[in-house]
Amino acid sequence: MSLSGLFVQALNGLAAASTLFLLASGLSLIFGVTRIVNFAHGSLYMLGAYVAWSLTDRLQGVFGFWFAIFASAATIGVVGMLIELTILRRIYRAPELFQLLATFALTLVIKDATLAMWGAEDLLGPRAPGLAGAITILGRRVPQYDLALIASGPLVLIALQLLLTRTRWGVLVRAATQDREMVAALGVNQAVLFTSVFALGAALAGLGGALQLPREPAGLSMDMTAIGDAFVVVVVGGMGSIPGAFVAALLIAEVKALCIALGDWQTPLGFVVAFPKFTLVAEFAVMAIVLILRPWGLMGRPDVAIRPQATTSAQLAPPGRGYDLAYLVLGAVLLTVPLLVETRSYTLVFGIDVFVAILFAASLHFLMGPGGMHSFGHAAYFGLGAYAAALCAKALNLPMWSALLAAPVGGFIGAVVFGWFCVRLSGVYLAMLTLAFSQIVWSIVYQWDGLTGGSNGIVGVWPTSIFSSKAAYYCLTLIVCGGATFVLRRILFAPFGYAMRAARDSVTRSAAIGLDVRRIQWIAFAIAGAFAGLAGGLFAFSKGSISPETLGVGRSIDGLVMVLLGGVDTLTGPIVGASVFLFLQDQIARHVEYWRAMLGLFILALVLAFPAGIVGTIRQWTFRR
């Protein structure tokens, strides 16, 4: 490894850091003032690249190019403003889960809108006129454009700092970051402040996407990669801290660049360490270390993390005998279905999907409702279970039953590792961290061709002969999922379940009566992960093949929607929610081309109609006179 190679990679890292910073600074700014975590931030970044593609296509020359870049940023700023005015403004006082879900829904809508307008093909952007060449540094060629990009990060940092410290607007933004109510009591119209902050944050994301175009084609997967990276940067830097985001972006980009620069290393022991592969987990490693040392990030403040729960959840009453009986009867009735329909009937396939979804939703509900921890990356445990099972069956040639045992173990291990970090945080931080972890798992699975088959996934995962008929597999999933869901419910009314809810309702009080809150939450994570993994294992054998999509962010959102549809405070919620959701999805996906957008709009309608949550909204209605 030569010094000049290292240098070139370091420059490359600086260029990447600038893009990361543009993304993360907007996200951080928006969160600081509005307390909304904008999951659609990656989508705005993607949109910035697409708009820039269209504009640079029409505007030529040096002036035209730069005009196009800044016009793209401005366009995205306007898009952000419209989003704030039409959607976010209505949900500032809603529970944070609903806010997160609303911006999640936006990502779906934006993705389909982009697909409709620009098509599915990646779009190659132009070279920047005047900066298309390369200069030679230490005998290596460095693209001129990269140098421009490197400069953009510090320039934006300085501009933002000046804006925040030298203008009245900036002073108000900083004050609002600390105490919005007091700012209002001093006569400041927060609505204007919020809209402008959101527009600025969106414009920064758009600028990041537009500037990236000459280096990387515009594609439909940009949004999710970008949001994953941006979350990591914001969490590492400290939420709400702009300089923190800058330092974190540099750190992460340089660690990645270093991994590439180190290349393959022939160890004295004979095996080869492929450092470039570590780029996939580099940000994870950096985040892990930072969060262990400083749970609120490099430059964040411990106090901004926690936002008091808007409403305490309703009490759960232990289910009576009648409840158990009804559950058993329902199970028995469902068991007779294979006798009534044809062996290859779609009903059976649909039934299997529903049972798997119910178990998945129940495990997520366990964590979110009684556990009070919002996981936005629950698909990771589902997917780890699925891959564990598939690998046992295919790579190790183990029988199905042992593969199905490996599934919960896979989910469990993932949840133990990630949960250890997550329980150190709370609220939005925790949600972001879970999502970041699931994105990391996704990218590892996606890129580790040798083990996971990369984007092709693993095919030919079929059940053993006795369960090879759909009817038999239907019965198996019904019994396993029904049983597992029942066990989860039982845990809630065991001493552990009570401890878990106590920990959710008041951390300090629980600690005062001698409960180890973190430990309880960690165990809850592990349990939820194991059950999600089991669902994943059953899923793998029901489909016969799995791909990285099995643990993609889409599945995590599906889980959230299921849980929210049913209601976080009810025990039957996940069962009803999963069934209704699958039915809807089945109907929409079969009849509508842009089903993602439809689903997103559906979620938005749900959130806007019930801004305080369904239960909360009904309560408000009954109070009004």
Add this chain to the structure above:
Amino acid sequence: MTAPLLKVSGLEAFYGAAQILFSVEFELAPGEVVALMGRNGAGKTTTLESIMGLVDRRSGSVDFRGHELIGLRTYEIARLGLGFVPEDRRIFTDLTVIENLEVGRRNPSDAAQEPWTPDRLFSLFPNLAEARDRSAGRMSGGEQQMLTIARTLMGNPLAILLDEPSEGIAPIIVDQMIDMIAELKKSGVAILVSEQNLPFAATVADRAYVLDHGQIKYSGAIASLLNDEEVRRTYLEL
């Protein structure tokens, strides 16, 4: 008495399902200092926050300069010329002293008013002048109390709701506070000051209302409250 600047009638307030205020009535005339007294939990803060629109559910009527405040947003209420100084100060600790003042800055709603400027405030609060560019979070409790009042004054209010200004500060600062309130009164600002401390209230206020369990139990000149041992024992003393 001149026509009231602030007139509260039938004010009720709720936290969730719990009713905190019951048909609260009182008035504040221009240039007057009125004390709102009561024990811990009597509802003083809730009353002030209800007037400012900081309590989610409230009903009744709050008239300020002919404007009905119930139904307005907090920032609109502040812009009509009503200043609020919270009991827990709520200084922007990340901002410097001068930046804190900047957040509060508004043009006077009445053109005849002589606007407050940082320099004018610094002569009223000399401690703040020295700390001008220091981070507000590093100031002492008493200095923060001064800053929160100065910050509100930057909005050139016609009336100020002052929540427990004497709570938890050193006696010497309390004396400064008394001088400052007298100074403000001279400049024509009306002040509604919530207090538990009767000697303090007696020094600064013209009239007093006594609140207990969310209801007004007494109203009258502060001098007669000092003489009314019955009311004092029932509603004020511990």
